[in-house]
Amino acid sequence: MGERRSAIIIGISIALAVGLVLAWAFSPSASDQPSQPLTEVIDASAIQSLVQLSHVSIATSENYVGHRLRLVTAQLKNVSPDKPLRMIEVKMTFTDFDGKSIHEYTDTAFELRRRPLDPGTEFRFNFNFENLPRDWNYRIPIAEVTKVAY
Secondary structure, three states: OHHHHHHHHHHHHHHHHHHHHHHHHHOOOOOOOOOOOOOEEOOHHHHHOOEEEEEEEEEEEEOOOOOEEEEEEEEEEEOOOOOOEOEEEEEEEEEEOOOOEEEEEEEEEEOOOOOOEOOOOEEEEEEEEOOOOOOEOOOOOEEEEEEEEO
C-alpha cells in the first residue's frame, strides 16, 4: 500500500513539474509583446537636455595572453524632467600627440533590453579596447553621447 502511494505522489510531482515547464515555455515574454516606437534624438543640444556624460576614466590591464587591455568607464545620468531613456549611444575618440583623431569607436552604452533609465537615475558603463593605434597619446578619449532614444 505504501509503495503505491509513493508511486502516485511521484507521478503527480512529475506531471506538475512538466506542466510548470510547459507553462513557462509558452508564456509570452516581454520581448514578444509589441513595444512603443522609439523617439530618437541626434541633435547635440537636445541630447544635453536629456542625458549627462561624466566621470570618464581609463584603466589598463592584461588578458590571459599578455595583450594590453584598456577599459574606459563612464557614467550616464538622465537629466530630463519626465522622459525615461531606453537607448544611449556613445562615441569615443582617441587622439594622437598632436590632438588629431586617430581612432573612433561608437557603441550602445545603454541598450533597449535594459529597464528604462528613469529621470534622475545614473548608469555606469564600460567599453573594452585591445588594439589601440601606436600613436595614441595615452590620454582619456574624448567621449560624447551621439544618440538617445526614449
